[in-house]
Amino acid sequence: MTEIHAAKVYDEARQPHLRAVLSRMSAEAEKLTWPLEKLHELRDERLRALVRHAKENSPWHRERLADVEVEGLTGDDIRHLPTMNKADVMANWDEIVTDKRLTIKVAQAHLDKVTEHGPEYLFDEFHIVTTGGSSGLTGLFPWDFDGWLEAGLGSWRLMPWVVKNLDLSPPRGAFVGAAHASHMSDAIRATFDTGDASCKVPVTLPLNDIVDALNAFQPNQILAYPSILWRLALEQQEGRLDIKPEVMLGGAEPLLPHMRETIETAFGAPVVDFYGTSETWMLASSMPGRPELHLGEDLAVYEPVDAEHAPVPPGVPAAKLLVTNVINKVFPLIRYEIADEVLFLDEPNPGPWTGRRIAPVSGRHDDVFEYPDGVYVHPYVFWTPLWDSRIAQYQVRQTADGADITVELREPCDLAPIRAALVAAMREAGHPGPVVGIAAVDRIPRNPVSGKIKSFVFLPKGR
Structure with missing residues (x-):
């Protein structure tokens, strides 16, 4: 299937989704100002449906949730349920x-x-995505x-509000x-x-x-990784970029x-920050x-915890x-661990949005590798070749002329094609002659305190 034909097929397949989101967007924007209690009522209704569906259709959850009473279950009383993480997901996916x-x-x-x-629908109804891997564990x-x-x-409910209040x-x-x-x-x-006036530029x-x-497209809105928005801002200040955006949207970092x-x-122009x-x-956004950032209170139950999973109060x-995640029944994520350092604010919410607020998340920053002659290589360049399901963990270390990568494997894997893909991706990003090494190890060293693997290790300045 050619890319053009695939795009046409997908455009036809997505129309029910597109019509549904367009018809509901105005009503969805109102949820930003719903009373918190009303948002949690919707969240809890979705939670009960999710847990009921998981017990009936997921062998893994059926065993883990056997003693859970669904009726009356709320987001405020799920602390007795077992937790799960990405390692659990990849080890028990089919169950x-x-x-x-x-x-x-x-x-x-x-x-x-x-x-x-x-893009393509699987069985006409599912989307499959891979994690970017900021934790180093693919999924x-x-x-x-x-x-x-x-x-x-949930992604775009804020836009009608932004357009109206900023008069965009x-x-x-x-x-x-x-x-x-x-x-x-x-x-x-x-x-x-909608495709009416949009442009995709691969990072x-x-x-x-x-x-x-x-410069050619002249957008009035840009959605990009914060590290890219920052680099574009420097280009604007130097006069190489000349655009007049009215709002900047950043996320994923x-x-x-x-x-x-x-x-x-x-x-x-103001920046809107996303966390997801x-x-x-x-x-949150x-x-x-x-x-x-204000949490999407109807989309998920959020529990800030310490290293031992004990609740942490605001502040x-x-x-x-x-x-x-209470909106996706095909793959129930119930008390799923995200290794981000999050601070729930302990102060009144000034409104008009009513979701609880968190401070900007700063605990998973994957910066851009900088090389001589103004070459910048974004972590995404490495993410795509390394999402192979046979790779359990990875660590990318910047070198003077490229990168050295170590991987933990779930099963034997020929690393030569992955190395070739990494070299090609770095060349496409502007590196003239990247030298890339990749090797399998039994275990990548973890932080002795947090237990995390640092996914991207930067070359010290001056080296």
Whole structure:
């Protein structure tokens, strides 16, 4: 199937999703101002449906949740339920999924097709995405039709509010991000983008090419990784980029204060910050120009905890966040561990959005590798070749002329094609002669305190 034909087929297949999100968007935007109690009522209704479905259709959850009474269950009393993490997911994938047609081999084969040809529905109703791997542990996650719709609505419910309150011009948006729909951000974009005035610019391109594309398109909205928005802001200040955006949208990476200041100063436009994951999608978003983020209270149950999974009160940094995704029934994630350091704010919510607020998340920053002659290589360049399901963990160490990569394998794997893909990806990103090494090890060293693997290790300055 050619890429053009695949795109046409997908465009036809996505129309029910697109019509549904367009018809519901105005009503969805109102949820931002619903009373918190009303949002939690909807969340708990979804939670009960999720747990009931998991017990009936997932062998893994059926055993773990055998003693759970579904009736009356709320997000406030699930602390007695067992937790799960990405290692559990990948070790028990076929027993967790609630549709017997789906297996990890079927999902992997489908994802291979998506990477080669573009977005595609599996069995006419599912999307399969892979994590970017900021933790170094790869994973595959299926989304069902209804969950995908709610994820799309959750992504863009703020836009009608933003457009109205900032008095924005008709949108002309540029997406500077994932090049393949195997990643959640590009897959969501491919499904719900109206296509009237939009432009996709792969973040894997050299920075000069990204700048040229944006100068040619002249967007008034840009959605990109914060590290890319920051680099574009520097290009704007130097005069190589000349665009006039009205709002900047950033996500998938921490938006650090100095980055926000540079971006907003360079473009004269506010930044909206998103916090989400491929497993759960949109967790929180900020109001334009504000650093704190408001949780999507109807989309998930959020539990800030310490390293031993004990609850952490507002005002105290949490070592982890346990998330129960209540909108995706095909792959129930119940008290799923996200290794981010999250701080729930202990102060009144000024509104008008009513979701509880968290401070900007700064505990999973994958920065860009910088090489001589102005070459910048984004972590996404490494993510795509390394999402292979046979790779359990990875660590990328920057070297003077490329990168050295170590991997933990789930099963024997020929690393030569992966190395070749990494070299090609770095060349496409603008590195003229990358030297890449990749080797399998029994165990990648972990942080003795947090237990985390540092996915990207940077070359010390001056080396």
